[in-house]
Amino acid sequence: MTEVVIELSDVVHDYGSGKPALDGVSLSVHRGEFVAVIGKNGSGKTTLAKHFNGLLRPTNPAGRVRVRTANGLADPRRFKLHQLVPSVGYVFQNPDRQIFHDTCREELEFGPANLGVDPATTARRVSETLALVGLAGREEDNPVQLSRGERQRLAIASVLVMESDAVVIDEPTTGQDPDEARLILECLARYRSAGHTVVIISHDMALVAEYATRVIAMRQGRVLADGTPREVFAQQEVLRGTNIRPPQAAVLTAALGLPGAITVDDAVRELRAAV
Numbered sequence: 001m002t003e004v005v006i007e008l009s010d011v012v013h014d015y016g017s018g019k020p021a022l023d024g025v026s027l028s029v030h031r032g033e034f035v036a037v038i039g040k041n042g043s044g045k046t047t048l049a050k051h052f053n054g055l056l057r058p059t060n061p062a063g064r065v066r067v068r069t070a071n072g073l074a075d076p077r078r079f080k081l082h083q084l085v086p087s088v089g090y091v092f093q094n095p096d097r098q099i100f101h102d103t104c105r106e107e108l109e110f111g112p113a114n115l116g117v118d119p120a121t122t123a124r125r126v127s128e129t130l131a132l133v134g135l136a137g138r139e140e141d142n143p144v145q146l147s148r149g150e151r152q153r154l155a156i157a158s159v160l161v162m163e164s165d166a167v168v169i170d171e172p173t174t175g176q177d178p179d180e181a182r183l184i185l186e187c188l189a190r191y192r193s194a195g196h197t198v199v200i201i202s203h204d205m206a207l208v209a210e211y212a213t214r215v216i217a218m219r220q221g222r223v224l225a226d227g228t229p230r231e232v233f234a235q236q237e238v239l240r241g242t243n244i245r246p247p248q249a250a251v252l253t254a255a256l257g258l259p260g261a262i263t264v265d266d267a268v269r270e271l272r273a274a275v
């Protein structure tokens with residue numbers, strides 16, 4: 001296992017309703033993982049993710065969060081939010097609504113400038129990040145000229161450009177067509193290949209199966225299952241009642257008594273091997 005970048009221990013979060021949105025969650029995220037947090041609406045995914053960068057804090061005295069900083073693992077409470085950006089970046093749901101500038105370049109310069117990154121490094125990062133998200137050469141375009149999917153990728157790029165160790169993205173593909181959704185996941189996979197950790201919240205099980213290295217399934221504020229996509233989607237009995245639908249390939253091969261294939265390619269391979 002690589003080093004821990006985010007660690008939660010016995011985290012409870014109660015917004016005040018008396019029924020905690022997180023109910024005793026302990027887990028560690030390691031460097032280089034591509035984690036997908038899944039679960040039905042209201043299961044606590046966003047509340048969990050907001051603990052990863054100190055946006056929310058445990059409401060129980062025993063709850064503890066630590067994130068990797070330049071000086072090792074530390075409690076986010078010791079830092080102002082912007083001081084944690086080098087450790088964990090966060091992309092909110094509907095980041096499209098957070099585009100403010102007149103050009104793609106300015107949109108991407110904003111974060112590094114706030115962090116005090118020098119102009120030459122910022123310029124290099126802006127062009128590299130635009131290339132990473134498939135928007136090379138679009139520096140001077142006005143974001144309103146971009147397609148819906150391109151705007152989503154620009155909004156994600158505005159966080160990736162800060163080169164946080166880990167990036168947490170709440171529902172990166174919601175509202176996107178399948179091709180665009182795949183492009184977005186490809187961008188995140190490339191970001192991960194460059195040595196970063198990626199955590200997404202997603203309802204798209206086929207893409208989760210294909211891109212995530214680890215799946216955390218949530219139910220009523222607790223971790224219901226945690227493992228590789230293959231391990232988690234094989235637990236169809238456990239997932240029943242959560243409205244998490246494993247990818248079709250997993251359902252098909254399970255019904256045929258073949259061990260957990262989770263992508264169409266896997267299923268074809270397993271079926272060929274079985275006949």
Ligand SMILES: Nc1ncnc2c1ncn2[C@@H]1O[C@H](COP(=O)(O)OP(=O)(O)OP(=O)(O)O)[C@@H](O)[C@H]1O
Pocket residue numbers: 015021039040041042043044045046047048
């Ligand atoms: N700011 C808040 N104030 C009060 N209750 C909240 C708040 N945010 C979330 N909740 C409640 O906490 C629970 C978990 O919500 P959360 O948004 O973490 O779930 P989720 O799995 O991310 O849902 P979704 O898939 O709909 O985004 C829900 O019952 C929700 O109503």
